[in-house]
Amino acid sequence: MAILRNVGQALLGAVLAFAGTTHLTVARSEFQAQVPDWFPLDADLVVLASGIVEITLGVALLTVWRQPARGYLGAIVATFFIVIFPGNVAQWLEHKDGFGLDTDTKRFVRLFFQPLLVLWALAATSAISTLRRRFTA
Template sequence: MKAVARWLLAALLVAAGVSHLTWGRRGYRITVPDWATKALRTDKDMIVVASGAVEIMLGAALVVLPADRTRVGAIVAAFFVAVLPGNVHQWRTGRSAPLMRTDRSRFVRLFLQVPLIAWTLWSTRSDEVAR
């Protein structure tokens, strides 16, 4: 069951990453808060591209690094925490982005972070660590 959940999570990350680099790239720039560009000294497009590349790498790492799955899972969970300010910004500003065109969808998206993090940690936790 955990293996299937891990593969699904990997597929989700890769698909999200590809969307950041292709069809959704322009729309995702809207979710990047202005303070992030100042803090990282770059533009919104670069943040979207970098986050997409990271999502693809993390998704791939979940599959190709089984011996490090607990460590990779912790990194994926941290990534989900790191992108939360962008989700909050999008909700507060009411800006539409790919798949987030209504206030309700943007609000619900905020609460999906917790299950994503839990899913990540559960599916990547070693059975030895669980005992």
Template sequence: METSFLKKILRVLLGAFMTLAGIGHLTFQRGEFQAQVPKWLPQAPNFIDFVVLSSGVVEISLGLALIFLVKHQIKVGLTLSLFFIAIFPGNVSQYMNGITAFGLDTDDKRLVRLFFQPVLILWALWSTEALAYLKARIKKT
């Protein structure tokens, strides 16, 4: 499926953001990501660190896949959108528990952040042609 120049640029940009975020999980932002692990998960430090490190590896993998696996961009877009849905409870937990991380130091800032998750999901779907793919599948049924 042929994509527009804008979609290509935004797909690569999202891939770069994901790769950087994943590197942050493993290094310079590890503590902030640990603070976001939902409180309803086991709070053992080793488990929390595992969640952060493994999600960082997933983010790096998805980021690089967005950039380089162009032939599989629809699958990557669908997978990334599901990943964004899967990590959303961490954002909700940050809001519900008043956790300060990533400069989100007020309830208002944490609440506003929640509304960016659907934007990321749509960005992943639109820039990879996964949204057009899903629309076409729905139309066939």
């Protein structure tokens, strides 16, 4: 089971680092579709900042392996996925195309994948057991 967690953590780290890099380069306009119209900051600034955060989290997932830091990192990554979820909802509600999501049905179905990312971050890092030990000790 530990090997599966390690592979899951490394894979999630690579995915985040890659996605963050595309925020800064080839997919900037695609990611701007996920910034809600009501958000008070410039969409490009949000995309650049979130890209830097994703790269940082990805690199951290690829380098932090010891508990309890690993579990805390997993909780931070899961929280990041929760924090950016309103952007996915806004993309659906505001009917914005991006990443091949060119219908409301496709944008709606995508919403169900965000909780899977949260679970992936928690499971791959043993975040829940780490936090449980921290707050029940």
